[in-house]
Amino acid sequence: MPSPQRKDWSPVPNRTEKGAPVSRRNGAREPFSVPGLRGQAEAALLARAAPSVTGRGDLLIDAGERALHELRVHQIELEMQNEELRRRQVELHVANMRYLDLYDLAPVGYCTLSEGGQILQVNQTAASLLGMERNALVTLPFTRFVLSDDMDSYYLMCRALLKTGQSQHAELRMVRQGAMAFWAEMACNVSQGADGAPVLRLVLCDISERKRAEAEQARSDARYRALFSSIDEGFCLVDMVFDADDQPVECRLVEANSSFVQQTGLVDAQGKNLCELALLHDLPWFNVLGSVALTGQAVRFERCAESSKRWYDVHAFRCDPAQAHQVAVLLRDITERRARESEREKHRLELEEQVEGRTRQFLDLYDQAPCGYHSLGLDGVITRINKTGLALLGYTGQEVVGQDIADFMTPESARIFQAAFDRLLQTGSSRNLDLDFICKDGAIRPCLMNSDLVAGVARELPLIQSTLVDISERKLHAQRLELALMGADLGLWDQQIVSGELHLSARAFALLGYQEGEIGPRMSDYDKLVHPDDEPTRDAAFNAIKTGEVPYYRTEYRLRHKEGHWVWVRSQGRIVARDEHARPVRAAGTLQDISQERQLQQEGADLLQRIESLIAGFGKLPEPPPPPVHGHQPTAIGAREMQVLQLIAAGCTSAEVGERLHISASTAATHRRNLMRKLDLHSTAELTRYAVAHQLIAS
Structure with a gap:
């Protein structure tokens, strides 16, 4: 009969012969x-x-x-x-x-030494503390890792251990391989090894942090003692003694600094019951200190000692929870301070009277200010307005307060205000907002508004404070200036030197064929239009006024027209603002199109060169016949036009003609065009030849 094959099975519980489970x-x-x-x-x-x-x-x-x-x-x-x-x-x-x-990963280091001090075995923690591999530590002398200054303490510990056989304890500084020294707590006992020889078993623990904490505690104690002795406030510790009903019966002085003795006069009071001293009779210290000792709640009060007529600031607190009945007291003589406070209170009352008077003056100034003041809520509703603002619009306070300020503007100004108002709520300010307000009588009054978002006072919501300045006269003057500039064919430029912002007038844009805003608002955008050959001359002239070498700026250069050709311009200006260090911050000036003038100057220069050549060769060549005059006689020219013709033939520009004849340059240019039309001539050179042929100028 074949034996049964082995199968996987779990052993049944062990039982005795009677079937009971194994114990x-x-x-x-x-x-x-x-x-x-x-x-x-x-x-x-x-x-x-x-x-x-x-x-x-x-x-x-x-x-x-x-x-x-x-x-x-x-x-x-x-x-x-x-x-x-x-x-x-x-x-x-x-x-x-x-x-x-447990041995290798223990939180402390285990180390086994021979009687001679060689390392026989260490765990992983000890190897980490010593900064070496475990195998490399075996057979090394343990003294290699003990700081030389603490070597004697180590030897004494080992000697006592081997002599008495009782466990020893020491705190030594040890040297980690390749690192700085550290403090180690060492517990050591002795036992017999496998061969019967004594072996030392050490437990190592890094206590560097504890040592640093102890050193810090020692420094803290030293600082406390220095503070205790040197502070101006009087300081003392007292022990409160209570009866069975938790009523204070004694108050004994434990410790006091010199300031306490000096301020209270309690000499040699340490250990005495303060209830017997006059100071506690004058001040309600006894019950107060008892309450502090029982509840642990600090108290502070100021009282006057009737016996000495001195004021004291007293701060009592329980400084050590482990000693519940011990209370610390800080005491400061504030008699002089109380006297000053009394004097300050007197001055305060006087100042309140002055403030009330100044407040009335301020309210008068607010109402009678030369500009309008008003306050707005965050929804744009007027909450307050001064009399000047009401006078600007012609309304009463009841008609304005509580109304949306945009309701008093023209539709276009209301749209501009709403856009600026949204930015104001984000940035906190709005400057130089040009708005048209509708007065009560229907008149339109242009005003300049400046606004700031300010925090509310005493839990009030933030509000917006604004000023209104009537700029009707300013706008009239600006229109007159614009007309004058238009008549003189001048454009305006305004440059912020530090930020690089540039403002050009509408005429300045038109000189170059652009609409307003088509040229960027930065000086760098304008510089891109300057002819490269003219940049050095232009920059040198502008730098001269920035440094103060010359008071005015005047230069001529070319700018690229929107259509691509070059336009000659004359730029004039000056520095209009400097900072506290005399550095320029703003410059302004005019821009004039002189392309035609430049062309005339070039033609005049060419003609003058020809005349000079003609004069230089006079007498050497036969005199050429006079050019045809197209049948026009000088008698057809007026007296003023004759003067202009003579000056043009002499090489003067329109500006120079105007200066000599005391007329404007545009008028001189008009006379020149009339001369060309009457004489059927088409250039300055032909005008000059005409004047020479008719002997209107000396040869």
Whole structure:
């Protein structure tokens, strides 16, 4: 009969011959007993038997089968013993690993030394503390890692340990490999090694942080003592004694500094009951200090000692929770301060009277100010307005307050105001807002508005404070200036030197063929239009007025027209604002189109060169016949036009003609055009030849 194959199975609980489970002690299984092991083996054999077998008596038919049965039971017993052995080996391995983990990963360093001080074994924590690998530390002398200044303490500890056999303790400075020294707490005992020789077992712990904390505590104590002795305030510690009903009965002085003695006059009072001294009779210290000791709540008060007529500022508190009945007292003589406060109170009352008077003056100034003042809510509703503002619009206060300010503007100004108002709420200010207001009588009044967002006072919401300035006269003058500039064919420029912003008038844009805003608002945008050959001359002239070498700026250069051609301009100006260090911050001036003047100058220069050549060759060549005059006689020219013709033939520009004849340059240019039209001439050179041919100028 073949033996049954081994199957995976879990051992059933160990039982005795009577079927009771195997006893356990402290959670560990007891070794198998022989009767119990055989019973388990027979039970396992029955479990492996074929299902058709119903009982043990049927299996044991003869002696051979009984022997086979015994062998199988024995085989199962051996298997169960092997299984138990493997389980015990696993448990032993797990316990060993736990020990190794506990040893290596312990939060303190373990180190085993020989009697001579050589390292025999260390754990991982000790190796980390010493800054070396574990294997490299073996056989090294432990003194290699002890700071030389603490070597004597180490030797004394080892000697006492070997002599007495009792555990020793020390705090030493040790040197980590490749690092600075650190403080270590060392506990050491002695035992016998495997060979019977004594070995030293050390426990190391890095206490550098604790040492630093102790040093800091020592410094703190020193500072406390220095502060205790040097502060101007009187300081003392008192012990409060209570009866069974928690009523204070004694107050004994524990410690006091020199300032306390000086301010109170209590000499040699340490250890005495302060209830017997006059100071506590004058001031309600006794009950107050008792309350502080019981509740732990600090108190502060100012009282006058009737006996000395001195005022004291007293601050009492419980400084150490571990000593609940000990109270600290800070005392300061404030007699002089109280006298000053009394004097200040007198001055305060006087100032309040003055402030009330100034407030009335301010309100008068507010109402009678030369400009309008008003306050707006965050919704644009008028909350306050002065009399000047009301006079500008012609309304009464009841008609204006509580109304939206945009309701008093023209539709276009209301749109501009709303856009600026949204920015004002974000940036906090709005400057030079040009708005048209509708007066009560229907008239339109232009005003300049400046606004600021200010914080509310005493929990009030923020509000907007604005000024209104009537700019009707200014606008009239600006219109007149614009007309004057238009008549003189001049454009305006205004440059912020620091920020690089540039403002050009509408005429300045038109000179170059642009609409307003088509040229960027920066000076760098304008510089892109300057002819490269003219940039050095222009920059040199502008730098001259910036440095103060010359008071005025005047230069001529070319600018690129929108259509692509170059336009000659004459730029004039000056520095109009400087900062506190005399550095220029703003410049302004005019811009004039001189392209035609430049062309005439060029033609005049060419003609003058020809005349000079003609004069230089006079008498050498036959006189050329006079040019045709197209049938026009000088008598067809007026007296003023004759003067203009003579000056043009002499090489004068329109500006120079105007200066000599005391007329404007534009008038001189008009006379020149009329001369060309009357004489059917088309250039300054032809005018000059005409004047020479008719002997209107001397040859």
